[in-house]
Structures are given as structure tokens and as C-alpha cells.
Amino acid sequence: MSTTYTLDTSTSRANPTPAPMKRLTVPKIRARKVDGTTEEPIVMLTAYTARQAQLLDPHCDLLLVGDSLGQVIYGLPSTIPVTMEMMANHAAAVVRGSYHSVVVVDMPFGSYEASPQDAFDAAARLLKESGAAAVKVEGGEAMAETVAFLSQRGIPVMGHVGLTPQAVNVLGGYMARGRSDAEAEKIVSDAKALDEAGAFAIVVEGVVEPIAIEVTKAVSCPTIGIGASAKCDGQVLVTEDMLGMFERVPRFVKKYNDIATTIEETAKTYAAEVRDRGFPGPDQLYQPKN
Numbered sequence: 001m002s003t004t005y006t007l008d009t010s011t012s013r014a015n016p017t018p019a020p021m022k023r024l025t026v027p028k029i030r031a032r033k034v035d036g037t038t039e040e041p042i043v044m045l046t047a048y049t050a051r052q053a054q055l056l057d058p059h060c061d062l063l064l065v066g067d068s069l070g071q072v073i074y075g076l077p078s079t080i081p082v083t084m085e086m087m088a089n090h091a092a093a094v095v096r097g098s099y100h101s102v103v104v105v106d107m108p109f110g111s112y113e114a115s116p117q118d119a120f121d122a123a124a125r126l127l128k129e130s131g132a133a134a135v136k137v138e139g140g141e142a143m144a145e146t147v148a149f150l151s152q153r154g155i156p157v158m159g160h161v162g163l164t165p166q167a168v169n170v171l172g173g174y175m176a177r178g179r180s181d182a183e184a185e186k187i188v189s190d191a192k193a194l195d196e197a198g199a200f201a202i203v204v205e206g207v208v209e210p211i212a213i214e215v216t217k218a219v220s221c222p223t224i225g226i227g228a229s230a231k232c233d234g235q236v237l238v239t240e241d242m243l244g245m246f247e248r249v250p251r252f253v254k255k256y257n258d259i260a261t262t263i264e265e266t267a268k269t270y271a272a273e274v275r276d277r278g279f280p281g282p283d284q285l286y287q288p289k290n
């Protein structure tokens, strides 16, 4: 079933891609890495809303509905309290707002760790309710069985190793990983286990650069780095971090803009116009029939 969307084409921003355009697929993303190398790096950004997805979609290969929405959208202290409902609803919005990118949805903490069966039920629900193409799970060797179970039953899985934020209570914070030999070896073996289990790509977050490079060489599927290395097969950032929405961001963030200042200044201008009765003006008012 295909749906035709009608969008205002008067500006280039309104219509992100010439619709209908065929979406990229998980196998096409997986196939970008050939014999250990990815010629053109894979571009991923987070998206949580339909309009955000529309604007990002033409520039990305993958859109991640990250559980970072707990902090970024809901003001929660960590990703631990994020629910299935939040993930399904935001993922559905992102699917509706995109035509081109593969949409990946994070499985929230508690929905997948206990057993492959639990993980399948939760993942199937997320895909049914949102139309997303794949899920992401945190963890390495411990999740390999689950990754195999899902991917053999029609659910593509993206892995996530290194700094895994859902393990904040075990790790004790959001520090970079892989500084000790034991930790470095564990990250590499985790990534290998996910690769062998059939993960179609693996996020490598917050690890020292040599380990990110070693992981990228050790696995057959593409690695997507965040706080990792430019030598990963792709990169991801939280969109709001990239845009400069926050004062405090992880060291690995490059702020490409300063949207927070734009929002503050716009709100200040609006407030001043309301207070001096400059808004609404003639252009914003309905005149009676004459």
C-alpha cells in the first residue's frame, strides 16, 4: 500500500523530496560496507517529531527515534523512564514526516532485556504502531541471542556498544569507555557478537578513538560513531545538540548552530510586541465584510 502525500511545493523546504520517492532500505544500508570499507559515510540524525523529520530526511540515510527523547523532549533525568508509548508515538510521527530515510526506533529500557520473546513482542509492537523499519538495542554479547532471534524473524536490529546510556546505573555515569585494556577488549568482543548475530549496523558511542577504529575493522556491518572516530562507517548526533538547543552537551557534540539564541530572541520580540500592542497588526486581523 502506498500513500500519496500532497505538500506545498512553493518552497524547497516544504517538500523535502520529490514524492513519492522510494525509501532506502535496511539491506541497502548494510550493503554500503563492502569488504570492510564504506566509501561514502552513512549519515544518521535523531528525529522525534514529524516536522523535524521532514526537514532532516532529505539529508540523511537513517533517522533514529532515540530514547534520548526522554531527556531532550520530556525533561527526564535519564533514558531509564522512557516508555513504549513515547517511542511508538514519536516514531509514528517521524515515519509520517519522512520519505527517504530508514527510520530506526530505540527499544526503551525494560522492554527487551529479559528475553528474546519479550524483545520480539515489544519490537513488533513498535514497528506495527509506527511503520518504522528497524529497532535499536543497547548491549553486546548479552544481547546477541536477542539480535539473532529478532533478525531471523523479520525485525532488523541495530546494535549499540560502548557508552550505553540505559546502563547508567551500572556504569555510574556517562564517561567515555575503553580506557582500560579489559574494557577495550570487551567493547570489541561485544561488537563482534552483535555482528555475528546479524545486526545490520552498530552504534559505537563514547569510546576512545583507537577502539572505535578497531571495532570498525573487526565487524562486517557498518559502525555508526558518536564520540568515536571519523573512521567509523557513519556518524550520528542528537539533532538538538547539533542545532545548539542546549547549554550543556557531551564533549563529542559539535554545535553547528545556536538555535537556543534564535528562540530566546524571537520570544523576546514577540513578548515586547504583545506588551506594546504592536501585535497583532493589520496583516494578522480579520476585517468585517463591507
Ligand SMILES: Nc1nc(=O)c2c([nH]1)NC[C@@H]1CN(c3ccc(C(=O)N[C@@H](CCC(=O)O)C(=O)O)cc3)CN21
Pocket: 067, 068, 071, 072, 079, 163, 165, 173, 174, 175, 176, 206, 238, 240, 241, 249, 250, 251, 252
Ligand atoms: N541531548 C542528548 N545528547 C546525547 O548525546 C544523549 C542524550 N541527550 N541522552 C542519552 C544519552 C546520554 N548521553 C550522554 C550524556 C552525557 C555525557 C557527558 O556529559 N559526558 C561527559 C563526560 C562524563 C562525565 O563527566 O560524567 C563529557 O564531557 O562528554 C555523554 C553522553 C548521550 N546521549
Ligand SMILES: CC(C)C(=O)C(=O)O
Pocket: 046, 064, 065, 066, 067, 068, 069, 106, 203, 205, 226, 236, 237, 238
Ligand atoms: C545518541 C544516540 C545514538 C541514541 O542512542 C539516542 O539518541 O538515544
